[in-house]
Amino acid sequence: MEPLELVIVLLCVLLGLGRGADLAFATDAATGLCTAGAVWWRYLALGAVVLAAVLAGRSRSLPPEPLRSRRPAAGVLAFAGAVCMLAAGAAQFVFAAGTVSTFVRILLEVACAVWLSNLGRSWLRRDGWKTPTGGLPVAIAGSALFYWNVLMRFMENSSSWHRVQPTATVWQEMAALLFLAALARTLYLPQPENGRTLHAAALAAFCLCLCWELPRVLLLLAASLGSGAAAVLPELLSGLALCCIGGMGLACTGQGKTGND
Numbered sequence: 001m002e003p004l005e006l007v008i009v010l011l012c013v014l015l016g017l018g019r020g021a022d023l024a025f026a027t028d029a030a031t032g033l034c035t036a037g038a039v040w041w042r043y044l045a046l047g048a049v050v051l052a053a054v055l056a057g058r059s060r061s062l063p064p065e066p067l068r069s070r071r072p073a074a075g076v077l078a079f080a081g082a083v084c085m086l087a088a089g090a091a092q093f094v095f096a097a098g099t100v101s102t103f104v105r106i107l108l109e110v111a112c113a114v115w116l117s118n119l120g121r122s123w124l125r126r127d128g129w130k131t132p133t134g135g136l137p138v139a140i141a142g143s144a145l146f147y148w149n150v151l152m153r154f155m156e157n158s159s160s161w162h163r164v165q166p167t168a169t170v171w172q173e174m175a176a177l178l179f180l181a182a183l184a185r186t187l188y189l190p191q192p193e194n195g196r197t198l199h200a201a202a203l204a205a206f207c208l209c210l211c212w213e214l215p216r217v218l219l220l221l222a223a224s225l226g227s228g229a230a231a232v233l234p235e236l237l238s239g240l241a242l243c244c245i246g247g248m249g250l251a252c253t254g255q256g257k258t259g260n261d
Helices: 003-025 039-058 072-095 100-124 135-156 164-188 192-211 214-224 229-253
Strands: none
Touching: 003 039, 003 192, 003 214, 039 164, 039 192, 072 100, 072 229, 100 135, 100 229, 135 164, 164 192, 164 229, 192 229, 214 229
16 A cells, blocks of 8 residues: 555544544434534535545556455455345335335345445455456446435435535445446456546545444444334444445555556
């Protein structure tokens, strides 16, 4: 990992720690409204770190060759994300309202789990890289979940700027979508510019899907230990899957060679 990337990782970790403190001490748990400080400082910190991550990612290309090799960390995270995604779909089926949008989301969560598990299997193979089963169509179907979630966020839950979490969720879903789409393009349709897009999307996904999401997941986990376990379980499992995707983003950046456009 390059020194610039290490700086970005440190900034992302600091952002996550700040987010955890903000949720614990300066955000109302029931409404999601900030109780101390201006809301714009939250967006400024998040936007600045994400922008730095994207610019750092665009500074060098991730070539496809190292991605087509044994990558245990990325493989384990991909499998963990697949398990969480399947569990989230099952929890949605059991606990969520039986609407058409919920049913579509469950189907897309299963498709995403298939894509992640295929990726994990390829990265963990000891006999050499094998192209993930299903090819590009499965990769596209597996990424479509996050596009659907963005649409549903705008259609079902109009967000207030003073509630940071619903607004930031749109950024997170878009980061996951861009990362998985860029990963699929790099693996199946390698072109010079794909490597820079993948690097930028991977660092953005690490920032938004892991560092920014993990504090909320820990709070949901604490809530699930109480009497409201069923109510938060689908959201908790989806958050864990998002964290795994963010971890994949960091795992994919650990490439030795620098590609050139």
